[in-house]
Amino acid sequence: MKKPQTVKALEDFGRVRLSKSFFMREFLYSEISQIEGIPNIPDNPDLAIEAGRNLCEKVLEPIQDALGRIAIRSAYRSCAVNAKGAENKNQYNCSSNEASYANHIWDMRDSDGYMGATACIVVNSFIPFYERTQDWTALAWWVHDHIPAYASMVFFPKYAAFNISWHESPDYPKFISSHFPNPHTGKKGYLTKQGMDNFEGDHSDFYKSFLMDLKPK
Template sequence: MNKPQTVKALEELGRVRLSKSFFMREFLYSEISQIEGIPNIPDDPDLAIEAGRNLCEKVLEPIQDALGRITIRSAYRSCEVNAKGAENKNQYNCASSEANYAAHIWDRRDEKGFMGATACIIVTSFIPYYESTHDWPALAWWIHDNIADYAKMIFFPKYAAFNISWHEDPNYPKSTYGQVANPATGKKGYLTKQGMYNFEGDHSEFYKPFLMDLKPK
């Protein structure tokens, strides 16, 4: 597929079904694109579709099947949109385009030649529990234990929204980071990553209260 140059071609890209629940169109929305007037369209739609399909089928669908509806906050960024976000880092909080290859920039492979994709999502069923406890690690640990193909997570304060990534590299170093304080420690930073003492094993004790809260009363 060539880069869309017409409304009809962009419609066709948006109609591509990435998985049973998700279509390409919902991953293309960008506030930076809207405000700055920069089209958020892949240069390489086929690569973006392939990376996005892996993210949806291997990561997002299993979360949604288990925990209910996922809301997409942001996802794909074109190189031009990301460059504007990185240029105004204090305002838009975007990493450099090179750092976002195979992450938010789905249609660029990383420096090792691997593809990947990132989306910022909200698990809506988690919102009431999070707002009453601020316990974002409960969701992080559940994903860590149950979604084998996630590559990286970064949690944010509002609604416990988080970036979650799929990556093609089988040796990609998994990690989970909080930009909001962990209520157990009072500190921001890594919840876990490969090499940390708490990376392996079962962590169900940390998310049992959330799962109990999720059950119909």
């Protein structure tokens, strides 16, 4: 598929079904694109579709099947949009393009030739539990234990939104981190990563209260 250059072509691209619940159009919205007037359109639509399908089918759909509807906060960024975000890092909080390949920039492979994709999501059913407890780690550990295809998660304080990634490399160094404190330790940064003592095993004690909240009363 060629890069869309017309409204009709962009409409057709947006109608590409990435999985049973998700279409490409949902992943193209960008506040940076809207405010800065930079089209958020892939240069390589086929690669963006392939990476996005893996993210949706292997990561997002299983979360939604188990926990209910998820909301897409942000996802795909074109190289031009991401570059503007990196240029204004203090305002937009974007990493460099090179660091974002196979991450938010779905249509570029990383330096090792692997593809990947990231979306920032909110799990709507988690919001009441999070607003009551401020314990974002309950959701993090649930995903860690139930969604083996995730590559990384990075949590943010508003609604416990988080970036979640799929990556093609089997050796990707899986991790979970946050930009605000873990309520159990008072520290931000890594919750877990490969090599840490808490990476393996069952973590259900951290999320059993959240799952109880989901049961019909």
